[in-house]
Amino acid sequence: MANPQMVMYDEEFKEINVVIEKLLREANAKVIFLVDKNGQLISGVGEVERFDTTSLASLTAGNIAATGGMAKLIGEKEFSILFHEGEKDNLHISIVGGRVILVVLFDSRSSLGLVRLRVKKASEELTGIFERLLHKAEEKEKGGGDVESPFAEITDDDIDNLFS
């Protein structure tokens, strides 16, 4: 398969949130969220309830995928940072550790320079966490496989109930 399955555990989830909450404060941002390259929201902090984060996540991944396609056409590996400037709010989008997308939404209380600077530092920390996470998921898969999988015991009834 192209990518190993993305799994998130409590421990790393907390660590990630600590990093992005710190980034939210230090970059004076309104919202920060992390998205899997496949468009699935991993976590979000700040004024998340004001935004449709599910849709934002999907469009962000589409955006990164589209610009990634453009990059390849001109012989680049990827464009690791995207910046969208609006009248009031701006989006700073960057790729962390090659796999995850970090989105920072900010307004005139912050600046592109500050956001770039803080994102760079936070990215290094996040890369470390995601590498550990990937490693952990691989280890669990190797060592004993589905011992912990909560889905090993799902029944046809469970599945049918979803659609009732």
Added chain:
Amino acid sequence: MSFINYASREINCKIVYYGPGLCGKTTNLQFVYQKTAPEAKGKMISLATETERTLFFDFLPLALGEIRGFKTRFHLYTVPGQVFYDASRKLILKGVDGVVFVADSQEERMDANIESLENLRINLQEQGYDLDKLPFVVQYNKRDLPYVLSVEELRQELNPTNVPDFEACAPTGEGVFETLKAVAKLILVDLKKGR
């Protein structure tokens, strides 16, 4: 690949509707959107041209309920069917968990169906997937129109491996949920196997 979040106890899966231009992929999603309770769905996003042809993708998030204490979410995507949007189609297949191939039952669209199915197989291969190993269902859409081929004829060309297949009329919803349920079920069965 599905994303399992043990921290928020959620599981997210990605379903892609594939098929030739104007076969009814967007209409499938629109019907699902219309018939789903507001609390179970998010906003439907359509990135389309002014003439309502899909330009990049449609997106519909569904939260179907819980399995073993895990919130189960399905993200439904369509691809742009027109031949020249191939670069976009490849992108949307990234991280796919299950595929619905929507075929246009009209006789004159048979070549387009075959070309699209072949294109699906190639684009999946490029991403490292094998269509025969993915949760995959086929829908024969537009059964209500005149000059349609018989299901047997369609099946012979488009479903040689005998995956679950369904007749449909997407605007009225006939077969739409049956198709979705079938692919969702295959995905969950795959998860159960721990793939």
